[in-house]
Amino acid sequence: MRAVSLFGSEVKFQQVVPEPTAGNGEVLVDVLLAGICETDLQLRNGYMRFSGIIGHEFVGVARSGRFMGKRVVGEINCSCQRCDWCHRGASNHCPSRSVIGILNRDGVFADTVAIPERNLHVVPDSVSNDFAVFAEPLAAALQIHRQVDLRKKRVAVLGDGRLGMLCAQSARLITDEVLVVGKHSMKLERFIKLGFSTQLLGELTHQPSFDVVIDCTGSPTGLETACAIVQPLGFVILKTTVAREHSMSLAPLVINEVTVVGSRCGPFAEALSALESNAIDLDGLISHRFAIDQAVEAMQTAASHEALKVVFDLSR
Amino acid sequence: MRAVSLFGSEVKFQQVVPEPTAGNGEVLVDVLLAGICETDLQLRNGYMRFSGIIGHEFVGVARSGRFMGKRVVGEINCSCQRCDWCHRGASNHCPSRSVIGILNRDGVFADTVAIPERNLHVVPDSVSNDFAVFAEPLAAALQIHRQVDLRKKRVAVLGDGRLGMLCAQSARLITDEVLVVGKHSMKLERFIKLGFSTQLLGELTHQPSFDVVIDCTGSPTGLETACAIVQPLGFVILKTTVAREHSMSLAPLVINEVTVVGSRCGPFAEALSALESNAIDLDGLISHRFAIDQAVEAMQTAASHEALKVVFDLSR
Numbered sequence: 318m319r320a321v322s323l324f325g326s327e328v329k330f331q332q333v334v335p336e337p338t339a340g341n342g343e344v345l346v347d348v349l350l351a352g353i354c355e356t357d358l359q360l361r362n363g364y365m366r367f368s369g370i371i372g373h374e375f376v377g378v379a380r381s382g383r384f385m386g387k388r389v390v391g392e393i394n395c396s397c398q399r400c401d402w403c404h405r406g407a408s409n410h411c412p413s414r415s416v417i418g419i420l421n422r423d424g425v426f427a428d429t430v431a432i433p434e435r436n437l438h439v440v441p442d443s444v445s446n447d448f449a450v451f452a453e454p455l456a457a458a459l460q461i462h463r464q465v466d467l468r469k470k471r472v473a474v475l476g477d478g479r480l481g482m483l484c485a486q487s488a489r490l491i492t493d494e495v496l497v498v499g500k501h502s503m504k505l506e507r508f509i510k511l512g513f514s515t516q517l518l519g520e521l522t523h524q525p526s527f528d529v530v531i532d533c534t535g536s537p538t539g540l541e542t543a544c545a546i547v548q549p550l551g552f553v554i555l556k557t558t559v560a561r562e563h564s565m566s567l568a569p570l571v572i573n574e575v576t577v578v579g580s581r582c583g584p585f586a587e588a589l590s591a592l593e594s595n596a597i598d599l600d601g602l603i604s605h606r607f608a609i610d611q612a613v614e615a616m617q618t619a620a621s622h623e624a625l626k627v628v629f630d631l632s633r
Numbered sequence: 634m635r636a637v638s639l640f641g642s643e644v645k646f647q648q649v650v651p652e653p654t655a656g657n658g659e660v661l662v663d664v665l666l667a668g669i670c671e672t673d674l675q676l677r678n679g680y681m682r683f684s685g686i687i688g689h690e691f692v693g694v695a696r697s698g699r700f701m702g703k704r705v706v707g708e709i710n711c712s713c714q715r716c717d718w719c720h721r722g723a724s725n726h727c728p729s730r731s732v733i734g735i736l737n738r739d740g741v742f743a744d745t746v747a748i749p750e751r752n753l754h755v756v757p758d759s760v761s762n763d764f765a766v767f768a769e770p771l772a773a774a775l776q777i778h779r780q781v782d783l784r785k786k787r788v789a790v791l792g793d794g795r796l797g798m799l800c801a802q803s804a805r806l807i808t809d810e811v812l813v814v815g816k817h818s819m820k821l822e823r824f825i826k827l828g829f830s831t832q833l834l835g836e837l838t839h840q841p842s843f844d845v846v847i848d849c850t851g852s853p854t855g856l857e858t859a860c861a862i863v864q865p866l867g868f869v870i871l872k873t874t875v876a877r878e879h880s881m882s883l884a885p886l887v888i889n890e891v892t893v894v895g896s897r898c899g900p901f902a903e904a905l906s907a908l909e910s911n912a913i914d915l916d917g918l919i920s921h922r923f924a925i926d927q928a929v930e931a932m933q934t935a936a937s938h939e940a941l942k943v944v945f946d947l948s949r
Contacts, residue, residue: 540883549723555887562882563881564879566878567875568680569895571872573726574894574897576895578892581890
């Protein structure tokens, strides 16, 4: 089969790699669409020191098992189901987990991927492939609801990219006051069309005006900006993993008794339900489609400012 | 009167400065004992860009008002009592507050200080001056109980100094499992005598083993150590303000969905109550006493590794 692999910091398309075999409890899934995530770009910078087939956002068709022939999306944490973490419902933090395309497990930028069957969720018929491919990042955006009460809160979303779009729309399911802060007027236009207030980062007044700030920048300076605009006793949600280090003083966190919440993967069932009920508008969020053999170009495009979501179309 | 003032980064003793006048709602308090805090040392490094009389930990005698002649301690945040923050019970975060010896208000390293009467708490007769002078930092340690549920949690306290001692004892009011991590065997001895488990920082295994880590190091590297030993879904409490910057990757916070909680001032009534009931053992925690005219030496001593709490005895 075809696949896109990371060797050190180099992304390579490979025309012929062995097809995976389904392990115990696993099924093979033929990938239809796969999305490039900020994390995939970070992997190139050394994040997680990963080598192997990358990619973790996908919609595909199960080739066997109880979902055989159905369209599925999949949770990315593959847990042991035996440890304390798994037993108390926190299997996303299973210490011996593998993570699809991120940690000790091949990913979905391939014709076929082996995935534990329990990780799979069937996509409702009314949800298109173009929307279903967002199930994983949308679930991650919805994870914020489980961590911080957004009701009646003034929320700022830092980042005008794909994750910012999902987090802003997720936040608006709970509160009316959501400001999106970004670097690019063109990208902010999309938010304005959806009825969001927006502001250019360069024009942002560094006043503590928000109860909750969601950092979707993928930049090591995101936390510092968030700390400058969050109110005392407020919350900063860190949504993006950044491999690079950044230097900042932590004194403002202490003085203002701010709470910083790391936030990673979220509830797939809620994400699919939000898509099925049209509560989240993803129309046009896919800005570029590539065949899998255009991997290098696709990754470059995903890293550029003009791109929103870049996907591999495995049917090509 | 006599006072100790900060000019830029220089601490100076002054034999004759004008006595303060009590403003509206304020009373004069004659200081008996005043403690040197890590924050006082940070002020010298540029923290808060403060100039004026420093010091905020004290026990004294009120010279007027309803507490006239009584021994008192005092909350350090002097709020406007008119803004939203004050009205909803968060006056410690009043944006127009002054803070005794830290922000826009002279401090307690002086014979007399002017303080809003509502900030004062009468010291119970059974609590000695040597213990009462810890009311402010002990209240700060007890603030953690209002922010994170420590019941049945495994807690690590980073820092074997004075604040570490208060936080470790405060944590033990709620949970039995408290490990103290420090750099100095001699200082850790004090914790061992009180029945705490201890570990040298250099011998600390960087395994995620704690539900809650309380950073009392006063060091910019404290958060990084805390992140290395806190479990996924755990809490890191930042108790010390550090002026210096430190570079670190925030990715572990996101991956492990750790919550970092900034923690500052706390409940004085609870602190006095804990002292009155002997729930906290502060015996021998004052390691050095100085007359106020020995200010420079006192500050140097407070910054040294062998010191625990250094106090000014204003009766000298």
